[in-house]
Amino acid sequence: MLALGKKKNNLSRYFFVLPAYLIMAIVIIYPIIFVISNSFFTNKMGESVFVGIRNYRLAFKDPLFYIALKNNLILFLCVPLLSFLSLLTASLLHAKIWGWRIFQSIIFIPYVLATPVVGIVFSYLLQLNGVVNKTLEAINLQSLAKDWLGNPQLALFTIAGIIIWKQLGFGVVLFLARLMSVDNSLYEAATIDGAGAIQKFWFITIPQTKKIIEFHVIISLIDMLSWVFNYIFVMTGGGPGNKTYVLEFLIYKKAFGGGDMNIAMTYCVVILFIASFLITLYSLLLRKDD
Amino acid sequence: MKKRLVTLFLLGLVVLTAACQPKPKEKSQLTIWYWGEQEAPGYKNYMESMVKKYEEKNPDVKVNAVLQESDTMYTAFRTAEHAGAGPDIQYLWGGTQALEDVWLGNCTPLDDLIPAEVFADIPESSLKETNWDGKQWGIPAYQFAYGITYNKEDMKAIGVDPEIPFTTWDEFLDVSQKLKDNGKTPIGFGIKDGWLPAWIGIFFGQQNLDSVNDEIALMRGDKSFSDPKYNEWLYKLEELKDKGFINEDILSLDFYQGQQLLESNGASMTLHAQTYAASLEKSLGKDKIGFIKAPIFGTGKLADSIAVPSQVYVIPKSAKNKEEAAKFLIFLREKENMKALYDMANAMLPSKSFDSSWLSTEVDLTVANWLNKYENFCYQLYFAPMFEAEGLAPIIQKMFSEDLSPADASVELDEALKKTIEQNPEINEAFRKWNN
Incomplete structure (x- = not known):
């Protein structure tokens, strides 16, 4: 009788979590299965035809895939800089430098702006004859005036700079929240011991925010992999000469520009694997810390 | 008690009367996704006036015409078609740019929806742009040089x-x-x-x-x-x-x-x-x-x-109201609507009944002259x-x-x-x- 009651209890536990599992299955599991299975088909006059691994063969043969992957990896390199700048800014704000409240708001404003708005505004500002270059010329710095988005060597780095500018606010808020919970006596003791600002930052702030740094790095890496489409679409359209393609943009172009939904799904699977790898890495880091 | 009974009786009577009344006839919906304002300024006004006129002529039809952007016209259409929720009429650029969607299975052939005499009024060079596998898939929206x-x-x-x-x-x-x-x-x-x-x-x-x-x-x-x-x-x-x-x-x-x-x-x-x-x-x-x-x-x-291609309208495969869509496309080819297109958007409809005396700008007269002298190839x-x-x-x-x-x-x-x-x-x- 007791065993039956326990069994019932066990079952009821599953019953209560069932809705959550169902929703997860509908919004996550089903689309993943759909995308993976469709990556093995092609479209012939609206009919799906099984083609085995042909889409993968074609996808990996396409030079655009490697350009896009390389650009995503270049954007990954921005992540340490973004995390460092966020932490540094958060530390300065936490130290309550003069005007910190105003700076806090100003730094967070770009984060709440819609990405297409940011993209459109910057694509006008950064034109060859745009405001930025005209201002540089006006202050006798014409040598610094460049075709920021039209120069193939500069375009991706310009976009990276804009992404860092926009995303900085998120990191600052994240680190600031953690810093506010750090025991102030640590800083006071360090001050008594004669530690300078850099030493405090290095030996107290960084170790105390280690977990948040890890979180921020992983989240930012995933952002750089799967949240940069808007910037590319609005500011360069993948150009000039395909130089700013990223994987997301490649998927978009294949699916809706070229109408090849199945190849696009193949690239989706590739991104899924990369993102899964990053998430696994994060989980491992967390486990190691525990 | 009596009062309650009377109230209940009256309430029942009202419900019954409402239920027995004939339901207002639901309007048939026609959705059009179009483009053109970018290259033919005035096309939006023309389309809105055509919609108004068509609705007046067909009070049981509600037309919803949505102007698309250059960057998203194809993407929006392909996304919608993939989900089986496309419009009833879609505007596409001519030639391979329209036929790609035919080959992707996104379009319906027009031969069974639009009578042959309508096609007979369209110059063959325009029809050829979207004729594939012996079927006509697109009908010209307008042409330009x-x-x-x-x-x-x-x-x-x-x-x-x-x-x-x-x-x-x-x-x-x-x-x-x-x-x-x-x-x-x-x-x-x-x-x-x-x-x-x-x-x-x-x-x-x-x-x-x-x-x-x-x-x-x-x-x-x-x-x-x-x-x-x-x-x-x-x-x-x-x-x-x-x-x-x-x-x-x-x-x-x-x-x-x-x-x-x-x-x-x-x-x-x-x-x-x-x-x-x-x-x-x-x-x-x-x-x-x-x-x-x-x-x-x-x-x-x-x-x-000279290159004088036609932009086209197609009826998507997922269109819910294909017959009404075809009727609207035929309506656009009526002579006075053809003239409205030219007057409002400076665009000429490829049609044997287009009256060259309507031409009112030097640019159009020049192009009319080119069409008589040079081969058309795009x-x-x-x-x-x-x-x-x-x-x-x-x-x-x-x-x-x-x-x-x-x-x-x-x-x-x-x-x-x-x-x-x-x-x-x-x-x-x-x-x-x-x-x-």
Whole structure:
């Protein structure tokens, strides 16, 4: 009788979590299965035809895939800089430098702006004859005036700079929240011991925010992999000469520009694997810390 | 108690009466996703007036016409079709650009929906653009000629005949040099969004061809861009670039921003659709705006050809109201609506019953004259599927951003073509079938 009651209890536990599992299955599991299975088909006059691994063969043969992957990896390199700048800014704000409240708001404003708005505004500002270059010329710095988005060597780095500018606010808020919970006596003791600002930052702030740094790095890496489409679409359209393609943009172009939904799904699977790898890495880091 | 009973009785009576009343007839919905305002200013007003008129004529129909953007027209349609939720009528650009969606299975043939006598009124060259596998998939929305719009005042200032400033390539270079010497930017282009390269191809790329078969052989991969017949225009483009005849911020500007340099006096010439040039003539005056054919350098039979393609309407496969959609498309072809299209959007409907006495601008009269004199051929209509987006656009961009030489560009164009053929075997099979 007791065993039956326990069994019932066990079952009821599953019953209560069932809705959550169902929703997860509908919004996550089903689309993943759909995308993976469709990556093995092609479209012939609206009919799906099984083609085995042909889409993968074609996808990996396409030079655009490697350009896009390389650009995503270049954007990954921005992540340490973004995390460092966020932490540094958060530390300065936490130290309550003069005007910190105003700076806090100003730094967070770009984060709440819609990405297409940011993209459109910057694509006008950064034109060859745009405001930025005209201002540089006006202050006798014409040598610094460049075709920021039209120069193939500069375009991706310009976009990276804009992404860092926009995303900085998120990191600052994240680190600031953690810093506010750090025991102030640590800083006071360090001050008594004669530690300078850099030493405090290095030996107290960084170790105390280690977990948040890890979180921020992983989240930012995933952002750089799967949240940069808007910037590319609005500011360069993948150009000039395909130089700013990223994987997301490649998927978009294949699916809706070229109408090849199945190849696009193949690239989706590739991104899924990369993102899964990053998430696994994060989980491992967390486990190691525990 | 009695009071309650009476109230209940009355309530029941009201419910019964309401239930027995005939239901108001639900309006049939017709959704149209269209484009055109960008190249034919006034098209939106025209479409809205057509919708109003059609609804007045058919009170049981509610028409919902949505203007699309250039960048998202195809993507929105393909996404909707993939989800089985497309509009009832979709606007597409002509030639392969429309047939790609036929080959993707996104369209319905029109033969069973639109009577043969309607098609009989449309010139065969227009119908051919979207005729595939013996079926008609698209019906022209309007046609326009490609031409160079120029500032007549700038031409006068350099002592050139403002009515016919150039005919040959050498004359074109001479005019451009004089404009440059006079402090003007001769040509205004914007290449950032990738629409320009196909336009340049239309003006210059078709000049060495003898017939459509020459281009088809190239697009099938049977011929090479390295052949001077197919790449001379790349050298011509390089010449314009190297001589400084094109605005220096070409890579910073989108296609329309490049065109707008003419209106803002930032350049003396640009490429335009006839519809837009006519609207410029109306707004800026015929003393300021001129419209001319591409300068000739080619030696092919199509060297002096003009490109007058048609944009088309298709009925998507997922359309819920196909018969009503067909009725609306036939309605647009009624003579007074044809005239409304011209009056409001400067656009001509390809129709044997189009009355040339309606033509009211110098630009349109010039084009009417061209149509009588020159062969109509449009290079872009026969591009292999995906070639423009994945090959031509980025490679021509590279000629400006990386100084890619015409010879290297030719090699890259061949490779891009090979890739698009290999990556889309089913679509290319249909393309070959179309061109057989």
